[in-house]
Amino acid sequence: MHETILETTGLSKEFLGFKAVSDVSLKVRRGSIHGLIGPNGAGKTTCFNLLTKFLPPTHGAIRFDGRDITSLKPADVARLGLVRSFQISAVFPHLTVLENVRVALQRERGASFDFWRSDAVLRRYDARARELLEDVGLSGYAHLTAGQLPYGRKRALEIATTLALDPVMMLLDEPTAGMTAEDVDRIVALVKRVAEGRTVLMVEHNLKVVEGLCDTITVLTRGRVLAEGGYAEVSRNPEVIAAYLGADPGISGGQAHG
Amino acid sequence: MASHASTIAAPVAQDAPGLPGLSALGFNRAQSIAFLILLALLIAGPFFLYPVFLMKLLCFALFACAFNLLIGYVGLLSFGHAMFFGMGGYLAAHAAKVWGFTPELAILTGGAVGAGLGVVAGWIAIRRQGIYFAMITLALAQMVYFFCLQAPFTGGEDGIQRVPRGALLGVIDLGRDMSLYWVVAAVFLAGFLFINRVVHSPFGQVLTAIRENEPRAISLGYRADDYKLMAFTLSATLAGIAGGTKALVFGIATLTDVYWAMSGEVVLMTLLGGLGTVFGPVVGAAVIVTMQNYLAEFGAWVTVIQGGIFVACVLAFRAGIVGELARLLKVRL
Numbered sequence: 001m002h003e004t005i006l007e008t009t010g011l012s013k014e015f016l017g018f019k020a021v022s023d024v025s026l027k028v029r030r031g032s033i034h035g036l037i038g039p040n041g042a043g044k045t046t047c048f049n050l051l052t053k054f055l056p057p058t059h060g061a062i063r064f065d066g067r068d069i070t071s072l073k074p075a076d077v078a079r080l081g082l083v084r085s086f087q088i089s090a091v092f093p094h095l096t097v098l099e100n101v102r103v104a105l106q107r108e109r110g111a112s113f114d115f116w117r118s119d120a121v122l123r124r125y126d127a128r129a130r131e132l133l134e135d136v137g138l139s140g141y142a143h144l145t146a147g148q149l150p151y152g153r154k155r156a157l158e159i160a161t162t163l164a165l166d167p168v169m170m171l172l173d174e175p176t177a178g179m180t181a182e183d184v185d186r187i188v189a190l191v192k193r194v195a196e197g198r199t200v201l202m203v204e205h206n207l208k209v210v211e212g213l214c215d216t217i218t219v220l221t222r223g224r225v226l227a228e229g230g231y232a233e234v235s236r237n238p239e240v241i242a243a244y245l246g247a248d249p250g251i252s253g254g255q256a257h258g
Numbered sequence: 259m260a261s262h263a264s265t266i267a268a269p270v271a272q273d274a275p276g277l278p279g280l281s282a283l284g285f286n287r288a289q290s291i292a293f294l295i296l297l298a299l300l301i302a303g304p305f306f307l308y309p310v311f312l313m314k315l316l317c318f319a320l321f322a323c324a325f326n327l328l329i330g331y332v333g334l335l336s337f338g339h340a341m342f343f344g345m346g347g348y349l350a351a352h353a354a355k356v357w358g359f360t361p362e363l364a365i366l367t368g369g370a371v372g373a374g375l376g377v378v379a380g381w382i383a384i385r386r387q388g389i390y391f392a393m394i395t396l397a398l399a400q401m402v403y404f405f406c407l408q409a410p411f412t413g414g415e416d417g418i419q420r421v422p423r424g425a426l427l428g429v430i431d432l433g434r435d436m437s438l439y440w441v442v443a444a445v446f447l448a449g450f451l452f453i454n455r456v457v458h459s460p461f462g463q464v465l466t467a468i469r470e471n472e473p474r475a476i477s478l479g480y481r482a483d484d485y486k487l488m489a490f491t492l493s494a495t496l497a498g499i500a501g502g503t504k505a506l507v508f509g510i511a512t513l514t515d516v517y518w519a520m521s522g523e524v525v526l527m528t529l530l531g532g533l534g535t536v537f538g539p540v541v542g543a544a545v546i547v548t549m550q551n552y553l554a555e556f557g558a559w560v561t562v563i564q565g566g567i568f569v570a571c572v573l574a575f576r577a578g579i580v581g582e583l584a585r586l587l588k589v590r591l
Contacts, residue, residue: 052477078479086477092470103467104478106460111480113488115461118284122460165478 005030005169005199006051006082011060013046013223020046022223024060028169028216033191033200035214035231037207039243043223044203045087048173051201052084053077065168079107081168087177087203089154091161093147097138100146100157101129104164129164136160136190152183156190163194170194172202176209188212211235219243283451284458285536288589292537300443309435310507315547316446317504322527322539324496327453329525330534331462332489333469334384337392337521338399339497341379342372344516345402346498351418351511352411361424361432365445365502372498373491375402380490384483396518403516417512421505438507445503449496454536456492465489526564530571532578537591541580 006028013021021043028034036044049055051062053074061070064082078084092100105125106112133139136156141149146157155175162170175191176184188209191200195213204210210217211231219226219234221243227234234240285293303312321343328334346368354364383394406412413419423432432438456462468475468482476482505511514520523546531542546564553560575582584591 054473054476073481074476075479075481078477083479084477086474090471090474090477092467092474094470095466099463103463103475106463107479109460111484112460112464113485115456115459115488115492117459118455119458119460119463122463161478 032215035217038220042220083167084171091146098142169199309439319540319543321500322543326539328493338395340520341399341402342494342497343501346501347505347511350502351421351505368502369499373495376491376494532581538580
């Protein structure tokens, strides 16, 4: 067991000469909820896509659980237990809510190349899928197609689907983006609960969410790490205030401490 | 949520359970009824209509179903499926005529050729998406076409002619149209049910997930390209079987079946019948083949009429005949 579960060294990504992420060295402690914040265009999502291998890095290395994953494919990273969510709600719109979760549970039986077998064999995952749906407050929606769900519920479904893989580490890309206040509270409570026994790295705009959830925060600006530490420490950092929070932190929804 | 419902018929949230016995095939109630009608037509058909016409129809129906597996359930538009259909036909004809294979082995040879070609073409093409995928498949199909034009065993412009129908398992003579009809009907039915099984299998479930949201499926640990390649190969195999069967029915394998126009025709059939529906490709193939047969006296006008139908289809009923019907009846077909 390594104390650090995810570690990057000198991670960089260039798009035609534009450095979206440059020389980011990040350490995520096992069992923590780690926030990645920064103003628009700071490279958060690019960084995220690098960590999950959806983008190949230009330079640098990524180690997960003591293993170099720099050259792995995204699906294989997911198989190691590093599972991501997406900024836009990522569900399978024409599958039912239950089937959405079941597709993830189905991973347990391997690659599922058996095209000759009836999908009735998947019914054995129904019970577990219902449990997961209940866990995120979606039991009443199981038979609807996912596309019919309201936005906040889709995010909850996405988390249930991610949880179905029983990931070692979850990467959440703005889990509360575009949500109403009560939806935000529900998701925050949900993330807090499901983070038990796991590691979470989340990109988040809403500073209240970050303050309430994250043990450690890394601030990115222009592709570089500007500061790192607990919320109280980071939010007092003058550079961070200048670059991210602005002169009056209250405007961005955060509260300056002291 | 109407944005993604335009091309693929939106499924209804909850299906009525299928008829007993037929739900095991993955059919809902409406599909079970449609399947029974199809079965009845298959059995009664040759007593009312010219069997050779029906056999042609069934070969194209299977071809269209194979194509639909790819576009309807994976969302991949192949514009080169004639290479599998045509090559399947050539090799089945060659096997029956030169190697003296029995008809069932000749048809299987067609399928094997489709599979082999499918693995190679698929492996190259699935690396690209959308229009690029379509263009690569078209390019590969054109290569196959020119190969067939030049290769000594295909007979060039003449094709392979006088292919013997032979005797099923070396025993049952298929010289009579009616006896061959039952074999073709069985091949079609087996292929049709096989596709339905693929769609309703654990593999099919992953395939649907990939069609619906590929990055998400990948993030769940599914290597999307592997599934696409498998689906492509299965589709190519069935196209090869359809082509092989057609070669035996007509006793001839020609360049027509590997030509790009054939790739276009199968797109038209599937679109007209209804993308992503179970019965759409069969209906689409029936309409097109019937038109070609009964409007043959109008000569070149058939193409114009086909073009008109295609335009009408795209403008007025995008979900295709079966897709629109399903929408009206509020069921999945």
